[in-house]
Amino acid sequence: MNYQPDLFDPPAPASDQAFDEWVHSPIGRDVADRFIRLAYVLKARGYDHYGAKAIIEGIRWEHNLKHGPDADGFKVNNNAVSRLARFAEDREPRLKDFFRKRQLKS
Numbered sequence: 235m236n237y238q239p240d241l242f243d244p245p246a247p248a249s250d251q252a253f254d255e256w257v258h259s260p261i262g263r264d265v266a267d268r269f270i271r272l273a274y275v276l277k278a279r280g281y282d283h284y285g286a287k288a289i290i291e292g293i294r295w296e297h298n299l300k301h302g303p304d305a306d307g308f309k310v311n312n313n314a315v316s317r318l319a320r321f322a323e324d325r326e327p328r329l330k331d332f333f334r335k336r337q338l339k340s
Contacts, residue, residue, distance in 0.1 A: 250317070250338075253317040253318075256314070257317075257318070257321055266321060266322065266325075268296075269289055269290070269322055270325065270329070272289045272292050272293070273289060273322055273332060274326075274328075274329070277328070277329065277332060281332075282332075283331070283332055283333065283334055284332060284333065286315045286316065286318060286322075286333045286335075287315050290315050290318070316336070316338065317338075319333035319335055320335065
């Protein structure tokens with residue numbers, strides 16, 4: 235089993251406060267910018283909604299192709315995907331309701 239406890243290095247945020255700190259860090263900003271860029275590409279292609287996890291998978295794929303398997307500890311998990319979708323919709327009003335979301339448990 236290949237368990238990855240981090241969204242990226244530092245550890246994936248499990249609370250709103252931790253997510254806020256992460257998303258304003260250099261790596262968090264980079265991931266958020268890529269996430270939003272890919273969401274806009276999909277929206278421009280005609281999608282009314284899309285899965286946030288699929289976009290994270292696209293970021294993972296893009297990074298792995300560019301950097302290979304030994305890339306600087308870059309790990310992707312799904313711990314913060316729903317918060318990233320909410321962040322993208324809050325930051326970019328044109329993405330409002332692009333992602334289907336459940337209520338957060340924490």
